[in-house]
Amino acid sequence: MEKEQKQQKQIMAKEALAAMQDLEDSVKLENIVKDNKIEFKSGDKMFRVRKPNLEEQQEIDDIRRKKYLELVRDDSYLFRKQWVDTYKKKGVDIIKMETDIKRIEAETKQLLLRLAKTTDKKIIEDLKNQILKLRDEMYAISMEKTDLLSYSIEDQITVYAKSYAAYLALERKDNDKWVKHFRDNEALQKSEDTDLVSKLFYYFDYLLYSGV
């Protein structure tokens, strides 16, 4: 009896903690939505990331173009299409993966239309489970495809430009003033402050990309 009560207490504590986390996340996200800057602490210093301004955006585009030319000239880098052909020779069919994704999307759409028109609770639950199962399957294929193509020129450019943008967007609070933290992108690349770097990319993604 006592053991049961203890277990119940633990479950309630976990639920309360999850609810608190949810509330905290809501407040955090609401602040981000209202003001497109995110402040965070790393070590004993305060940092913030913000959206790059127009001038910085042009700088990022410029860097992206230069890196693109560099990678195109390097024979060890391949375009997405070239990777697709290379994988096909090794028995990995990326085109089939894309077809499978489209098929699952079409099946999901049909189930969603059935879900919209039903009010029966049992059927609703059943349809929802089927949809979620199909989505899991689709995400797995999509993730595999993304992993396989991550070394392509297109993906490498995106990663590089994102890193450069993150370096531009990171600021440190010094005597109530916000100053740029890293001298250049290379300093960010070489940084050993893993806590700061991981928080920077986490919040930068949060701010800029729809990584939902």
Place this chain on the structure above:
Amino acid sequence: MNFKILKKLARSNEWQLLYSRAKELGTLRLFKNDTDLTKAQIWMLYLLEMFSSLYLDLAMKENYISEEVIEDDLRCEAYLLYRKGKKSEEKFNGYKDKNKRVTPSDIPGVQFIRK
């Protein structure tokens, strides 16, 4: 980005009220910045408009919409898909009617009466 929380905020009475007042008045600001919106802010605007239209459908007593549907993300998505299909079907039927060729039998007849 935590989409679930963004939806929760957009669905809330507080944000819905702010959004409708902002649309009415035009001077009320939802965000501190007016331009250069982030992805999160663009998503928030999209979700605010989406939930606003769902609450409107609920008030208009449209088919297949209820509070339960609005509270459930997947059922919301299903309803929006159904509504989109219904609207394009209506648009197509309207287009068909507009372009329907007039045949002699469609012209109302005139009856002459001798007094």
